Amino acid sequence: MTSRYSTDIVIFGGGIAGLWLLNRLQSDGFHAILFETRALGSGQTLASQGIIHGGLKYALSGSVSGAANVIADMPQRWRQCLSGSGELDLRDVAVLSDQYYMWSDGSLRSKLKTFLGSKSLVGRVEALDQNNYPTFFQDNSVDGTLYQLPDFVVDTPSLLQKLRDPVQSRIFQIDDGAYQFKKDEVSSNYRIELSKNETEIEFSANKIIFCAGEGNAELIEQASIKTISAQVRPLHMVYLKKPNLPQLFVHCIGDDFSLTPKLTVTSHTDLQGQTVWYLGGDLAEQGVSKSKADQIEAAQQLVKKLFPWIDISATEWNSFLINRAEANINNNYRPDDAYVATEGNIILAWPTKLTLTPSLADKVINALQSDSVTPAGDSESLQVLSEFRVEPDLANAYWD
Numbered sequence: 001m002t003s004r005y006s007t008d009i010v011i012f013g014g015g016i017a018g019l020w021l022l023n024r025l026q027s028d029g030f031h032a033i034l035f036e037t038r039a040l041g042s043g044q045t046l047a048s049q050g051i052i053h054g055g056l057k058y059a060l061s062g063s064v065s066g067a068a069n070v071i072a073d074m075p076q077r078w079r080q081c082l083s084g085s086g087e088l089d090l091r092d093v094a095v096l097s098d099q100y101y102m103w104s105d106g107s108l109r110s111k112l113k114t115f116l117g118s119k120s121l122v123g124r125v126e127a128l129d130q131n132n133y134p135t136f137f138q139d140n141s142v143d144g145t146l147y148q149l150p151d152f153v154v155d156t157p158s159l160l161q162k163l164r165d166p167v168q169s170r171i172f173q174i175d176d177g178a179y180q181f182k183k184d185e186v187s188s189n190y191r192i193e194l195s196k197n198e199t200e201i202e203f204s205a206n207k208i209i210f211c212a213g214e215g216n217a218e219l220i221e222q223a224s225i226k227t228i229s230a231q232v233r234p235l236h237m238v239y240l241k242k243p244n245l246p247q248l249f250v251h252c253i254g255d256d257f258s259l260t261p262k263l264t265v266t267s268h269t270d271l272q273g274q275t276v277w278y279l280g281g282d283l284a285e286q287g288v289s290k291s292k293a294d295q296i297e298a299a300q301q302l303v304k305k306l307f308p309w310i311d312i313s314a315t316e317w318n319s320f321l322i323n324r325a326e327a328n329i330n331n332n333y334r335p336d337d338a339y340v341a342t343e344g345n346i347i348l349a350w351p352t353k354l355t356l357t358p359s360l361a362d363k364v365i366n367a368l369q370s371d372s373v374t375p376a377g378d379s380e381s382l383q384v385l386s387e388f389r390v391e392p393d394l395a396n397a398y399w400d
């Protein structure tokens with residue numbers, strides 16, 4: 001039997017983008033529901049290093065564009081949410097480090113020095129006096145310069161949980177391929193046909209938002225979207241763990257003044273209470289074609305070279321491949337802001353970065369306003385969806 005159901009907004013994808021939007025739309029009075037095919041956060045969000053950053057990396061590339069200014073505002077927006085005075089209440093989300101550092105080992109090219117002293121970065125990047133170095137860098141043999149950035153690091157599992165809890169009753173598990181998009185040729189709007197076991201539901205919504213990360217490619221194909229395509233950028237991430245490893249949060253910049261730090265380190269804690277160093281940056285970008293053994297070997301060499309004072313014996317190492325998913329806006333060019341496009345009543349959304357999720361939500365709200373979408377509510381009780389009631393779990397961190 002086919003039931004019918006209509007609501008204001010249907011969201012596909014339960015990573016940071018979908019969960020943030022679900023909360024934000026609900027607080028704006030909309031009725032929205034979210035469909036997830038796997039565990040919440042299981043794509044990029046739990047793979048991310050959780051750095052909420054002010055865009056120094058864009059500035060390093062020399063582009064202090066409008067987008068760089070958008071990202072510069074993000075740490076403050078997140079801090080407001082974390083203190084309970086922002087657009088979402090993120091109090092109780094664990095902050096792994098309130099500070100983030102950039103370290104240039106040894107010879108610092110004058111170009112970088114001049115750049116860091118430039119007007120656009122005044123007040124954003126501060127060279128630290130050695131007396132104020134965090135414990136990790138206080139070893140006498142440490143050379144180079146340490147900078148403090150406006151960035152900080154959030155614990156993504158606790159972030160996902162905080163965003164899921166208030167909207168849990170509106171999140172549903174669907175199977176891959178259990179949905180179809182039907183386009184009305186007159187209005188160009190889409191509706192969704194969803195099936196599970198013997199139940200079929202025909203959904204209509206004022207807007208359907210695709211924010212399924214890498215899964216957007218499949219959704220775009222299913223709905224035959226022409227406006228925009230998706231792209232992925234692979235990374236080969238490494239982590240190491242052992243008890244009593246010191247906490248470390250740093251970008252290590254080489255002398256070559258490259259856009260990507262040669263190593264980006266964040267620290268986490270696994271379920272056994274061991275410290276995990278999670279390694280990204282140039283190591284992850286350059287290691288995509290390497291085998292696991294070769295990538296771990298490369299990471300070990302780099303860690304030994306950069307931090308010779310740290311004992312990494314008896315350490316467990318691992319690596320995994322993961323794709324960054326973005327809009328393909330200009331022939332594989334890396335987007336530097338959140339991206340939203342519309343086709344019919346579908347909104348295609350990529351935050352580009354965890355950091356930029358508030359900007360993504362602004363863009364979605366703007367798209368709703370420019371189409372004069374106002375809250376209308378659900379046509380039926382959520383009971384109609386009871387077959388899909390299975391709530392997706394929160395995914396585990398990669399090192400658990």
Ligand SMILES: Cc1cc2nc3c(=O)[nH]c(=O)nc-3n(C[C@H](O)[C@H](O)[C@H](O)COP(=O)(O)OP(=O)(O)OC[C@H]3O[C@@H](n4cnc5c(N)ncnc54)[C@H](O)[C@@H]3O)c2cc1C
Pocket residue numbers: 012013014015016017018035036037038039040041042043044045046047048049050051052053211212213214215216218219235237280322323324325350351352353354355356
């Ligand atoms: C290794 C790595 C490190 C990163 N570090 C940082 C960082 O430190 N700071 C930062 O700002 N950004 C970082 N990023 C980028 C950031 O993680 C992403 O931009 C962000 O998490 C994207 O969130 P999302 O919700 O769009 O996608 P995802 O987190 O990928 O979530 C998509 C969700 O959609 C679900 N899904 C897939 N297909 C379907 C479907 N058909 N129907 C329903 N659901 C579906 C998936 O199961 C998943 O739960 C990093 C990314 C990577 C890969």
